[in-house]
Each structure stands twice: as C-alpha cells, then as structure tokens.
Amino acid sequence: MEYKDYYQIIGLNRTASQDEIKRAYKKLARKYHPDVSKEANAEVKFKELGEAYEVLRDPEKRAAYDQLGSNWQSGQPFTPPPDWDQGFEYSGFNEGPQQGSTFSDFFESIFGQASPDRYSSHRGHQGDYQARGDDHHAKIMIDLEDSIHGATRTVTLHSPEVDNRGHVGTHERHLKVQIPKGIIPGQQIRLVGQGYNLHGGKKGNLYLQIEFNPHPLYRIDGKNIELDLPITPWEAALGATIKVPTPTGTIDLKIPANSKSNGKLRLKGRGIPAKSPGDFFAVLKIVLPDGSSEKAQKIYQTMANELAFNPRANLGV
Numbered sequence: 001m002e003y004k005d006y007y008q009i010i011g012l013n014r015t016a017s018q019d020e021i022k023r024a025y026k027k028l029a030r031k032y033h034p035d036v037s038k039e040a041n042a043e044v045k046f047k048e049l050g051e052a053y054e055v056l057r058d059p060e061k062r063a064a065y066d067q068l069g070s071n072w073q074s075g076q077p078f079t080p081p082p083d084w085d086q087g088f089e090y091s092g093f094n095e096g097p098q099q100g101s102t103f104s105d106f107f108e109s110i111f112g113q114a115s116p117d118r119y120s121s122h123r124g125h126q127g128d129y130q131a132r133g134d135d136h137h138a139k140i141m142i143d144l145e146d147s148i149h150g151a152t153r154t155v156t157l158h159s160p161e162v163d164n165r166g167h168v169g170t171h172e173r174h175l176k177v178q179i180p181k182g183i184i185p186g187q188q189i190r191l192v193g194q195g196y197n198l199h200g201g202k203k204g205n206l207y208l209q210i211e212f213n214p215h216p217l218y219r220i221d222g223k224n225i226e227l228d229l230p231i232t233p234w235e236a237a238l239g240a241t242i243k244v245p246t247p248t249g250t251i252d253l254k255i256p257a258n259s260k261s262n263g264k265l266r267l268k269g270r271g272i273p274a275k276s277p278g279d280f281f282a283v284l285k286i287v288l289p290d291g292s293s294e295k296a297q298k299i300y301q302t303m304a305n306e307l308a309f310n311p312r313a314n315l316g317v
Contacts, residue, residue, distance in 0.1 A: 003078035004106045006052035006065065014070060017166030018057065025053040051103050059168045060090050061111060063160035066168070068110075080109055083211070088170075089138040089159040091195075135204040136195035141213045142179055144220065147272055148247045150181035155208070177208065182274040184223055185211050217245060223278025224271045230287045231255060246270055246280055253282060261286040 007014055010024050031037060032045040039045065055061045067088055072078065140155045155177050158170040177189060188207045195204035212220055219226040229244060239257035243250055246267070253265065263284045271278020291300050303309075 001078050001105045001109060003072040003074060003076045004048075004051070004104060005072070005074035006055050008074055009048050009052040010056060014066065015167065016056075018059070018162060018168065019166050021053070021056045025049065025057070029053075047102070051107055054103070055107070055111070059160045059162050062168045063158075063170050064088055064090060064110065067158070067170075078106060078109075083139070083141060086139055086141055086211075087155065087157050089136050089157045089206070091134045091136050134195060135207060137207045137209065139209045139211055140177070141211050142183075143213050144215050144218060144225070144247060144272075146179045147181065147183050147210075147212070151179040153177055153179055175206075179210075182223075182272055182277075183210050184272055185220060218247065220272075223274055223276075224281060225278065226281045226283055228285050229253075229265075229282040230285050231259070233286055233288065236260070236284065236286050244282060255284070259284055 007016070010021060010028065012020060012024050016024070028049050029046070032039060032042045032049060034043045034046055037046070055065050064085065068081070068084060136159075138157050142151070142153065145151075146153065153176070155175055157173050157175065159173060160168060161171045162168055175191070175194065177191070180189070183189070186209065188209050191206040191208065193203050194206035217227055225247065227244070227246075231240070231242070234240075235242065235255050236259045237257065239259075240255045241252050242255060244253040248270070251267075253267075255265070261284055265282040265284065267280040267282070269277045270280035289296055291297055
C-alpha cells in the first residue's frame with residue numbers, strides 16, 4: 001500500500017483554508033473531468049482528485065489525515081503507525097473497509113469506505129456546515145492493571161475544529177474517566193452528552209473504545225491473559241514448583257514432569273475479572289543453559305552419550 005499526498009494531488013499546502021481547498025477542487029475537477037478533458041490520464045487524475053477532496057473538505061477527516069504527520073512522501077510504502085489515532089475524536093467514519101468502495105486501500109486503511117451522508121461532519125460538496133448532535137468516538141489506551149482493579153484516569157482527546165479563517169486544527173480537552181473493572185479491548189465506555197460538536201449546539205454521547213497498552217510480561221486474548229514462562233530442561237523433565245507472577249500477585253505453580261515447550265498450564269478464573277472471568281495461561285518455554293563453559297560441555301556430552309534422543313526421528317532422517 002502506498003501513501004497518498006492529498007495536498008499534493010489538489011495542489012495546495014497543508015495550511016490551506018477550507019475555501020481554498022474547495023476552489024482548487026472545482027478548478028481541477030473541470031480540468032480532469034473525463035467527459036470534457038483532453039488529458040490522457042484524466043480518469044485516473046479525476047478519481048485521485050475526488051478521493052483527496054473527500055478527505056480535505058471534511059474537517060474531521062482532514063484533521064485525522066494531518067495527524068499522520070508530514071514526513072511521508074507520495075508513493076512511499078505505507079502502513080498506519082500503531083495507535084496513530086489514539087485520543088482522536090471523530091463522529092464515526094472509521095468503521096473499516098467495505099465492499100464496493102471506489103477509493104484506495106490507503107483511504108480505507110484510515111477511514112473505511114466514505115459515505116458523506118453518514119460519516120461527514122457536514123453534507124454535500126457545497127460545504128454547507130450543519131449543527132449536529134452526533135455521537136462521537138475516540139480510542140484510548142489503558143493498562144491491563146486498570147482493567148484488573150478498576151481505575152480513574154484523565155484522558156486527553158483531540159477534537160477537530162475550524163477557525164474563523166477556515167483553517168483546520170484540533171482542540172485539546174481533558175476528561176476524567178472511570179475505567180470499570182473487567183473491561184476488555186474493543187469494549188466501549190459511554191459518556192452521556194460528552195460528544196464534541198464541531199459547530200456548536202447540541203452534543204451527542206462520547207464512546208471511548210478501550211485498547212490496552214503493550215505489557216512487558218502479559219498478552220491479552222479477550223478475557224484471557226497469557227505469560228511466556230521460562231523453565232529449565234530439568235524442571236520440564238522432572239517437574240517442579242516455581243514462583244510465577246500474575247497481575248494479582250505471585251503464585252506457586254506446579255510444573256508437571258515431562259512437560260513440553262509451548263505447553264500451556266491453565267489457571268482457571270485468574271484472567272480479567274467478569275461475571276464469567278477469563279483464565280490465566282502459563283506458556284512453557286524451555287531455556288537451555290549456556291554451553292560455553294567446560295563444565296556445561298561435559299554435561300551436554302554425557303547427555304549425548306547416554307540419552308537415546310533424536311528430535312528429528314519424525315523427519316525420517
């Protein structure tokens with residue numbers, strides 16, 4: 001997927017006002033309209049222009065696009081940066097790719113399929129802004145521990161706004177949010193009447209979609225929590241009881257004899273709390289001792305001589 005420089009396509013810089021974007025679009029649309037244009041690549045240019053205008057004419061889409069930054073070059077390989085839209089407040093355009101879209105993969109990776117009547121903060125290509133009380137959405141990041149115990153956090157949201165000269169920017173606001181115990185990634189917190197209205201007037205609700213910050217120890221799978229647990233070869237072979245960290249405290253975990261690497265030990269109900277709580281899984285990872293010392297080499301050689309072990313037996317070689 002390639003990055004698309006919508007400002008370059010429409011022939012303006014990033015400081016252009018909404019009126020300047022509208023005028024530039026109309027001029028280029030006349031130039032490249034396939035029904036009248038003599039340009040050899042008119043149809044392609046007209047399609048690119050329409051996509052650029054779909055983004056830049058809408059303050060929400062434009063502010064989201066601008067949030068990607070200005071260091072990308074047109075045609076450069078592009079993947080949306082992780083959590084690039086964290087804290088960005090929008091009225092519902094980001095619902096994922098849909099069939100039948102006429103826009104590029106680049107567009108859909110950010111906005112999903114465009115539908116001005118459904119997603120735009122104003123309607124029609126005439127730029128007639130309308131006061132709306134739409135529900136708004138934003139993604140926020142929390143720690144696993146916030147879900148395990150519940151928490152109160154202050155979140156920073158960036159809401160699109162248009163100044164009196166028609167320039168698009170973002171307004172920063174801070175909200176204190178109660179994180180309910182047991183919430184999982186993908187779930188939402190509803191804040192009644194807290195939606196940001198770009199043009200003033202009645203406000204809708206604000207829905208905060210929850211995602212978790214990466215954790216140094218644990219992985220999250222729905223309500224379940226996983227930990228890669230390093231063990232020694234003799235703990236795997238002979239069995240052992242070892243100390244294991246969990247989000248709610250350290251426990252003693254029994255490793256069965258003859259355990260295999262990547263085997264999972266399940267601790268029922270020790271995942272994310274809920275009416276039906278998730279489970280905690282210790283994923284066993286057998287770690288070999290360093291074989292560089294003389295003592296270690298002798299032990300490994302003894303194992304090689306005395307153990308009838310061929311890990312490649314099932315390969316037929």
